[in-house]
Structure formats: structure tokens, C-alpha cells
Amino acid sequence: MILKQFxxxxxxxxxxxxxxxxxxxxxxxxxxxxxxxxxxYQPAFSLYGGVAGLYDYGxxxxxxxxxxxxxxxxHFIIEEDLFEIAATxxxxxxxxxxxxxxxxxxxxxxxxxxxxxxxxxxxxxxETLENRIAxxxxxxxxxxxxxxxxxxxDVDTFKEDKMKEVIxxxxxxxxxTGNDLTDPTPFNLMLPTIIGPSTKLPAFLRPETAQGMFLNxxxxxxxxxxxxxxxxAQIGLGFRNEIAPRGGLLRCRxxxxxxxxxxxxxxxxxTFKKFNKYxxxxxxxxxxxxxxxxxxxxxxxxxDAVKEGIINNxxxxxxxxxxxxxxxxIGINPVxxxxxxxxxxxxxxxxxxxxxxxIEMSSGWVxxxxxxxxxxxxxxxxxxxxxxxxxxxxxxxxxxxxxxLQVTLDKQKIGKELKKDGMALIKYVEALPDDxxxxxxxxxxxxEDKVFNIDGKDLTLNRQLVKFEQKTMNVMEEKFIPHVIExxxxxxxxxxxxIEHSFNQRDDPQKTFFKFSPRVAPVKCSILSVVxxxxxxxxxxxxxxxxxxxxxxxxxxxxxxxxxxxxxRTDEIGIPFAIxxxxxxxxxxxxxxxxxxxxxxxxxxxxxxxxxxxxxSAGLILWTDVLTKYPLFAAKEEEA
Numbered sequence: 001m002i003l004k005q006f007x008x009x010x011x012x013x014x015x016x017x018x019x020x021x022x023x024x025x026x027x028x029x030x031x032x033x034x035x036x037x038x039x040x041y042q043p044a045f046s047l048y049g050g051v052a053g054l055y056d057y058g059x060x061x062x063x064x065x066x067x068x069x070x071x072x073x074x075h076f077i078i079e080e081d082l083f084e085i086a087a088t089x090x091x092x093x094x095x096x097x098x099x100x101x102x103x104x105x106x107x108x109x110x111x112x113x114x115x116x117x118x119x120x121x122x123x124x125x126x127e128t129l130e131n132r133i134a135x136x137x138x139x140x141x142x143x144x145x146x147x148x149x150x151x152x153x154d155v156d157t158f159k160e161d162k163m164k165e166v167i168x169x170x171x172x173x174x175x176x177t178g179n180d181l182t183d184p185t186p187f188n189l190m191l192p193t194i195i196g197p198s199t200k201l202p203a204f205l206r207p208e209t210a211q212g213m214f215l216n217x218x219x220x221x222x223x224x225x226x227x228x229x230x231x232x233a234q235i236g237l238g239f240r241n242e243i244a245p246r247g248g249l250l251r252c253r254x255x256x257x258x259x260x261x262x263x264x265x266x267x268x269x270x271t272f273k274k275f276n277k278y279x280x281x282x283x284x285x286x287x288x289x290x291x292x293x294x295x296x297x298x299x300x301x302x303x304d305a306v307k308e309g310i311i312n313n314x315x316x317x318x319x320x321x322x323x324x325x326x327x328x329x330i331g332i333n334p335v336x337x338x339x340x341x342x343x344x345x346x347x348x349x350x351x352x353x354x355x356x357x358x359i360e361m362s363s364g365w366v367x368x369x370x371x372x373x374x375x376x377x378x379x380x381x382x383x384x385x386x387x388x389x390x391x392x393x394x395x396x397x398x399x400x401x402x403x404x405l406q407v408t409l410d411k412q413k414i415g416k417e418l419k420k421d422g423m424a425l426i427k428y429v430e431a432l433p434d435d436x437x438x439x440x441x442x443x444x445x446x447x448e449d450k451v452f453n454i455d456g457k458d459l460t461l462n463r464q465l466v467k468f469e470q471k472t473m474n475v476m477e478e479k480f481i482p483h484v485i486e487x488x489x490x491x492x493x494x495x496x497x498x499i500e501h502s503f504n505q506r507d508d509p510q511k512t513f514f515k516f517s518p519r520v521a522p523v524k525c526s527i528l529s530v531v532x533x534x535x536x537x538x539x540x541x542x543x544x545x546x547x548x549x550x551x552x553x554x555x556x557x558x559x560x561x562x563x564x565x566x567x568x569r570t571d572e573i574g575i576p577f578a579i580x581x582x583x584x585x586x587x588x589x590x591x592x593x594x595x596x597x598x599x600x601x602x603x604x605x606x607x608x609x610x611x612x613x614x615x616x617s618a619g620l621i622l623w624t625d626v627l628t629k630y631p632l633f634a635a636k637e638e639e640a
Contacts, residue, residue: 019333024362024500031503034512038573040064040499041249053245053253055492060573063522063553065256065495068330069235071519072258072489075326082231082260083220087212089237090195093202098385099211099378101204106186108163109243112174113182119174120243121163121184122155128172153291157345160184189240191253205239210486213261214378217390217482221263228392228482229315231262235491247363249492256491263482264315265394266376272314278321279303285310286340286358297338310341312353316373319487323357323369329619331498331517336360339371350377359497368493376481383481387454389431391481399474405437406473410465418459425459428452429466433479441468502574514574515597517619523553524617526570530582532560539581539606543591546610552617571596577613592633595623602630 036042039058043050057065077084096102108121129148133140140148151166158166163184166172174181195201206212213220213232224230235258245251279302286297287310300310302317311317320339328334342354357369379390407429415422429452432440443450444463452459502514518524527543529536540556547554555575557566563580570578578594580601585591591609594601604612615621 019336019360019501021360021362021364024360027500027503027505028362030505030509030512031500034503034572035499040573053242053251055249055252060522061495064498064516064520065491067520067522068491068495068498069256069258071330072235072326075329076260076322076487077233080231080260080262080322082233082262083223084233084235085213085216085220086236087209087216087234089206089239090193090203091206091211092195093204094385095211095215095382096190096204096207098381099214100381101190101207102188105190105207106188107243108158108160108184109187110167110181110184112177113180115174115177115179117174117176118187118243119181121167122158123244124175124181125155125163125166125170125172126152128175129170149294153294154343157343160186187243189242191239191241206237207240208238208488209234209236209257209259210261210378210488213259214382214390214484217263217379218388221392226393229262229264229268231260233258233260249496250361250363250366252492258489258491260319260485260487262315262319262485262487263392264485265392265480266483267394267480269315269373269483269485270313272318275302275306275314275318275321278318281321281324283320283324284338286338288341288343291341291343297340311355312373315485316353316355316371319485320355320357320371323371323487323489327357327359327369327494329517330494330520331502332359332494333501336501338365340365340367348372348374348377350375359494361497361500366493366497368490368497370486370488372486372488374484374486376483378484379481385453387428387452389428389433389479391433391479393477393479395477396475399476401472402475402478404471404473404475405434405441406469406471407432407437407440408467408469413465414461421454421457421459424454424457425452425461428454429461431479433481437468440466444468511568511571513571513596516574516576518576518617519619521574521576521617523555523570523573523575525552525554525577525579525613526566526575527554527556527579527581528563528566528570529558530563530580532558535586536581539585539591543579543581543606543609547613550610550614552610552613567594567599577616579609579613593626593630595626598623600627601633602626603633604630 038060041055041057041061044054044056045051073084076082093102109118110121110124111118129152133145133148151170155166167181167184172181173179190204190207193203193205195203213234216232220230220232221228235256237254238257239254242251242253245253281302282299283302284297285300285305290298302321305311306314306317311320324337327337336359338358339355340358342356347354352373352375354370354372356367357371358365359368383390409426409429411426414426418425440450444466448463450461452461498516498520499514502516503512504515505512525547527540529540536558540558544554544556555570557569559566567578574596576596580592580594582592585606590603590605592601593604593609593612612626616623616626
């Protein structure tokens with residue numbers, strides 16, 4: 001059923017085939033040669049020996065990356081009416097202290113006890129045990145294998161003591177030397193810097209783009225007329241000082257992210273009107289229960305997944321659906337996608353539900369998108385750190401009776417004690433949401449004074465200057481702190497998955513090609529001449545101009561080599577369509593149009609070519625539609 005629901009979406013037949021890890025591994029060596037030869041992406045600073053975890057994108061890789069991002073904008077920002085912002089990369093330390101990154105954004109580090117080489121603890125444990133299982137095979141005792149698999153499943157949740165215990169128990173050693181490993185210690189992944197020569201304000205290169213959207217919440221709320229729900233989006237660089245970057249674009253120290261923060265009323269996130277169109281969409285889910293039972297992912301209708309409590313709410317489920325469709329439409333094989341639910345000990349304490357969109361690649365299942373219900377944690381954290389209330393109002397059409405904790409301040413005495421700062425304190429306390437007013441009332445049961453940090457100043461309120469009284473009042477609105485649904489996309493990981501899934505070889509293994517979705521193909525079409533001749537130059541020039549006026553990227557080749565070699569050169573970088581100019585072009589004003597996977601060609605009037613390529617590139621029509629409209633062209637042997 002997973003495949004049937006997308007047969008009209010998939011451009012290529014290969015998308016309906018299983019691409020498991022073993023198949024992808026067989027192609028890996030040939031793929032890496034093409035990646036290097038055609039400069040899709042390569043390690044940065046190679047002239048100086050390179051730096052692990054940093055990559056430069058060449059023309060092909062850069063074009064694919066740009067197209068992935070552009071379709072992300074169309075699929076999410078335009079479709080969901082999101083506000084796109086561009087916040088700064090440099091982030092002052094207090095911001096990331098409030099968000100929890102300074103204290104908790106860590107991985108466990110172990111080192112070779114003699115050479116000092118560092119390793120990420122969970123990865124070295126996993127790789128060592130996987131290698132033992134593969135090497136020993138059936139010789140490995142069943143109970144030992146079961147123990148190894150249990151550790152592999154849970155290792156990324158281990159704290160320091162547990163990790164130390166497992167490394168000692170299973171005798172995990174440094175892979176290159178066999179030396180003992182040091183005890184695991186937390187290693188903060190953020191890259192520090194200093195802002196300014198005189199103030200020397202401590203800062204970091206941002207580890208995510210999310211904080212810029214939280215800090216601009218009040219401005220964005222105003223742009224939306226004070227209404228919730230609404231979403232913010234941002235595409236930009238993130239930085240993480242990875243312990244052991246590896247796997248190409250899978251674990252980098254500088255990487256492109258695309259994130260959404262969707263702000264919702266916590267009383268309304270369980271129902272989401274737009275979710276109704278996807279209740280029958282089947283998506284492969286690996287729930288907590290399936291993981292606990294050591295089972296594989298299974299297809300679920302999304303409406304059922306919410307009803308059965310597998311997914312916490314419709315808003316989160318909606319963005320899981322939208323993420324799945326996005327990945328499929330940019331060329332990820334749906335058979336190689338699953339959504340894995342975080343286990344209880346994986347989730348942050350403030351999260352109610354978290355899922356990872358994982359894509360099966362040559363290195364196994366790789367997290368490429370994280371989707372989390374972050375509750376109100378971030379807005380609360382920044383409110384407490386700054387004294388600024390990041391909240392919205394739930395407005396009513398008619399007055400509603402509510403039990404309200406009324407706060408009465410002795411404004412005269414406060415003004416006398418605090419002078420001009422008194423009004424700031426009064427406004428702050430009066431604007432507190434009901435739950436925080438209750439917390440303040442409870443606090444004063446056992447304390448004489450409460451200190452508030454407002455606009456960088458510590459202002460003290462004595463309990464003798466405030467009174468609390470429960471009253472029933474008719475209100476037209478009530479304040480609340482929105483909850484946040486966050487989909488976060490790793491663009492580099494998605495790009496590498498697309499490249500792996502799209503790569504293929506013809507009967508001659510030396511003839512390789514990428515079957516990219518036309519949406520993300522680096523160049524949409526090539527314009528080739530059947531032979532080198534000046535008489536074709538005007539036609540090629542006019543075609544190129546017509547295509548570029550429509551914003552269609554194209555590559556021309558009028559060199560004096562066989563047409564088959566020209567096709568091979570464009571196939572190798574995944575250009576999905578090839579326009580060929582031949583003798584008949586000059587007399588009949590038509591060209592041939594070739595498609596990369598089937599290599600079938602049709603004859604098309606020149607005047608219709610630009611619009612046809614535009615519709616194919618945008619996914620408005622499929623190649624099968626072209627085959628039904630235009631006559632097939634059989635290439636002569638000397639032209640093949």
C-alpha cells in the first residue's frame with residue numbers, strides 16, 4: 001500500500017524498488033569515484049591536508065542543494081504560510097545558557113589511553129559490536145549476540161556511569177591500536193568565540209537555527225495579528241564541534257539546516273484541521289512499542305496512529321505527513337524511509353513526543369529530520385532569563401467566566417521605594433499569566449521577598465506590597481505560552497541520501513547515471529548537436545535563450561565527439577532530459593527529447609520544448625505523459 005499510494009508521484013520506476021543497505025554498499029565505490037571526478041562535493045582545504053567534517057560543494061552539489069532548499073520553501077513556507085526569517089549565526093552565551101545548550105549540548109568522549117585519539121563513545125561501542133557480530137556470524141553464542149544487540153539499541157541513551165560500565169564489561173578498545181579507552185566524559189559540541197575587541201562578549205557559533213525564531217516570537221506574533229497558530233522557518237548554517245566526524249555529509253562540523261517552529265495553543269494542538277486530508281496516508285512507523293518488542297517498522301494509517309495514541313497529537317502527525325511527502329517528492333525512495341519514535345529515556349524532559357525521519361543508506365538507517373513537540377520549554381526559558389513575557393492571548397467572542405487570581409499591588413509604596421523602576425515592576429507582575437501568578441502566591445507563603453530581573457535590573461517585591469484574591473470574572477481573553485512543534489531538517493544528510501538513492505549503472509558498469517527527481521536535478525536539460533556543425537549554432541542559441549527566460553537551467557554541448565559520449569557526460573551528473581538538434585531540426589523545426597532512465601526519445605516541435613521542460617521540471621507532468629503525446633523517435637545507429 002505504501003507504494004501504491006505514490007505510483008502517480010514517482011517519476012522513475014526505480015523508486016518502486018527496494019534499495020537496502022547491501023545494494024547501496026555495492027554501488028558505493030563507483031559512486032564515490034563519480035562524486036570526486038565530477039566535484040559534487042569534496043573535503044575542504046584539501047591543499048592544506050583537509051579538515052575533518054568540513055566540505056565544499058562543487059557546481060553539481062551546490063545546484064542540487066539549492067534545489068532541495070527551494071522546494072523546501074515551496075512545500076513548507078509557501079504551502080503552510082510560514083514566516084521565513086534570517087537570524088544571526090553568532091549567538092551570545094546567555095542565549096544558549098538559557099536554552100540549555102551550554103550545560104547539556106554534549107556527547108560522551110573517550111580517548112585512546114596512549115595516543116590521545118578521541119572517539120564518540122556511543123559510536124565506537126556500536127561499531128565494535130556490529131563488527132563482532134558480522135565477523136563471528138553463527139559462531140557467536142545466542143546470549144552474547146542478544147546482549148550485543150540490546151546494547152546497540154540503547155547505547156545512545158547511556159549516561160557516563162552506564163557507558164563506562166558497558167565499555168569495561170564488553171572490553172571495547174581503541175579500534176586502530178587496541179589500547180584501553182579513557183573513562184567517558186561529556187564534551188560540549190558548540191564552537192566558542194568572542195564578540196568585539198573590548199567587551200569580549202562570550203558567544204558561540206549557533207548549533208541550530210531554532211533560537212533565532214524563539215527570540216523573535218513576539219515580533220512574529222505581531223506580524224500575524226496576535227493570532228496563534230503560526231509558524232516561523234529558517235534555512236541556514238549550524239555548527240557542531242563533532243568528536244569524530246565521518247560518513248561524508250552525514251556528520252559535519254558545519255552544515256546546512258532547515259527548521260520550522262510552529263507555535264500552537266496547547267489546548268488546540270490535539271486537533272488540526274488540515275490533518276484530515278492525510279488520515280488515510282500510510283507511513284512506515286517504528287513506535288516505542290515496536291522497538292521494545294524488537295520488531296521492524298510497520299505501515300500505519302496516520303489517522304489510526306493518532307487515535308491509538310502512537311503519535312501524541314494531530315499537529316505533530318500533520319508535520320510528519322508533510323515531511324514524508326517532501327522526502328518522497330525530492331527523490332528519496334519511500335521503501336527506505338521510516339519514522340522512529342524516541343524512547344522515553346531519549347526525550348528531553350519537556351517533550352511530549354519526538355520522532356526522527358530516518359533514511360536507509362549505505363551506512364544504515366540515518367536520522368535526517370527530527371520532529372518534536374517541544375511544549376513551551378524554549379519560550380519559558382527565554383522569558384525567565386530576560387524577564388520579557390513571550391506569550392499569546394486566547395480571545396473569546398463573548399465574555400467567559402473564569403476563576404482568576406487577582407493581584408493587587410501597593411503601587412504608591414512600590415513607586416516610592418523603586419522610583420522610576422517601580423512602574424516596570426508593576427507592569428511585569430500584572431502581565432503574568434495565571435499559572436505564574438499562582439506560583440508567585442505560593443512563593444510568598446514561605447518567603448518575604450521576590451527578586452525579578454527586568455530589563456537587566458534586579459527589582460525586589462516585598463510580600464507586604466502585594467495581595468492575592470481568587471475571584472470569578474468575565475474575561476474576553478486569557479494569556480498562555482504557546483507550545484511548539486519543531487521539524488528540523490539536515491540538508492546535507494538529505495542530499496547524500498538523494499545521491500545514493502539516485503545513483504545507478506547501465507549494463508556497462510562504467511556508464512553511470514543519476515536518476516534525480518527533475519525537481520532537484522542540478523541541470524534540467526542538455527542541448528546537444530548530433531554532430532559538430534555551425535549550422536546548428538543558431539538553433540542551439542535560440543533554444544538556450546528560450547529556456548533561460550523561463551528560469552530553466554541547461555547545458556549545451558556542440559563538441560566534435562560522438563553523440564553517445566555527449567549523452568554519457570550529461571547522464572553522469574544526472575541531467576534528466578537531453579534535447580538533440582539534428583538535420584531534421586533545420587527542415588522540420590523539431591528536435592528530439594531523451595529521458596535519462598529509459599533513454600527513450602520523442603520528436604517535439606521546437607516551439608513546444610521550453611514549456612514542456614518547464615512542466616516536467618516542476619513535476620506538473622510525467623515522462624509517461626510525454627510518451628503518450630509525442631511520437632517515439634528511433635535513433636539511427638550512427639547517431640546513437
